[in-house]
Amino acid sequence: DGGITQSPKYLFRKEGQNVTLSCEQNLNHDAMYWYRQDPGQGLRLIYYSQIVNDFQKGDIAEGYSVSREKKESFPLTVTSAQKNPTAFYLCASSPGGRYGYTFGSGTRLTVV
Amino acid sequence: GIQVEQSPPDLILQEGANSTLRCNFSDSVNNLQWFHQNPWGQLINLFYIPSGTKQNGRLSATTVATERYSLLYISSSQTTDSGVYFCAGEETSGSRLTFGEGTQLTVNP
Numbered sequence: 639d640g641g642i643t644q645s646p647k648y649l650f651r652k653e654g655q656n657v658t659l660s661c662e663q664n665l666n667h668d669a670m671y672w673y674r675q676d677p678g679q680g681l682r683l684i685y686y687s688q689i690v691n692d693f694q695k696g697d698i699a700e701g702y703s704v705s706r707e708k709k710e711s712f713p714l715t716v717t718s719a720q721k722n723p724t725a726f727y728l729c730a731s732s733p734g735g736r737y738g739y740t741f742g743s744g745t746r747l748t749v750v
Numbered sequence: 751g752i753q754v755e756q757s758p759p760d761l762i763l764q765e766g767a768n769s770t771l772r773c774n775f776s777d778s779v780n781n782l783q784w785f786h787q788n789p790w791g792q793l794i795n796l797f798y799i800p801s802g803t804k805q806n807g808r809l810s811a812t813t814v815a816t817e818r819y820s821l822l823y824i825s826s827s828q829t830t831d832s833g834v835y836f837c838a839g840e841e842t843s844g845s846r847l848t849f850g851e852g853t854q855l856t857v858n859p
Contacts, residue, residue: 671847675791680836680849696846726791730847738783738798739838739847744791 640665644729644742650750651716651723659714659745661729668734670712674698675726675744684727687712688734716747724749752778754839756850763827763857771822771853773837779848781840782813782820787852788833796822796835827857 642663651657663670669688673681683696687706701720706712712731716723729742753776763769775782784796797804797811799820804811808827813820824831834852841848 673849680851681838683846683848686846728791728793730793732847738795740795741785741793746791 642729642731642740642742644727644745646745647743649745649747651747652750654718656715656717657747659716659727659729659747661712661714661742662710663712663731663740663742664710665731665733665740666709667731667740668709669732670706671730671732671739672696672702672704672712672714673728673730675728681728684714723747752776752839752841752848754779754837754848754850756835756837756853758853759851760854761856763855765827765829765857765859767827767857768823768825769827769855771824771835771837771855773820773822773850775818775820775837775839777818778842779818779839780815780842782815783838783847784811784820784822785836785838786831786833787836793836824855827855829857829859831855832857 645660671686672684685704687693703715727745730739732739755774781800785793799811799813801815808825810823836852838847838849
């Protein structure tokens with residue numbers, strides 16, 4: 639089945655540590671996105687990429703980095719510069735045009 | 751910036767009741783989508799509805815783009831309909847999807 643796989647489902651980060659969240663899709667979608675969700679709130683855009691080797695900052699990019707070396711993969715690194723990283727992170731993809739977005743099942747990141 | 755506003759923020763229903771959720775959006779928003787987030791966090795795309803009306807089982811959605819609003823109808827609600835419903839729209843200048851704050855729906859047996 640085609641879809642988006644995010645891993646791990648749960649991740650614990652120590653203070654000062656960088657961690658990388660994985661997002662892989664086999665839908666052949668051109669565009670991929672990372673969103674952050676805090677409890678009881680909507681989703682906020684961190685980074686997005688419309689083609690391989692290109693990406694743009696979203697509304698809350700500070701403290702995060704991404705890469706898009708392959709069409710299928712869009713990993714997100716939460717750096718030590720992100721002071722409040724505890725949240726639910728969702729990856730999505732879209733073929734563009736008149737089609738909706740598909741989301742992965744998310745990664746819950748907790749700072750310990 | 752673009753605006754996507756949802757109402758009501760919370761809704762509690764008895765099983766079998768009908769409900770209407772509303773989404774208002776600003777001029778720079780198009781390509782409206784509705785999502786359901788289940789209690790485990792999974793977001794499911796319900797409708798891609800830039801304009802007009804679509805139906806899928808007990809759910810239907812209508813977008814009146816000229817008046818900048820969209821409605822999601824849930825009929826004969828079931829406990830499995832519980833969760834958060836989000837509407838989201840794309841900026842006309844690009845492919846960024848902006849979400850509203852959501853409507854938390856609880857359906858009691």
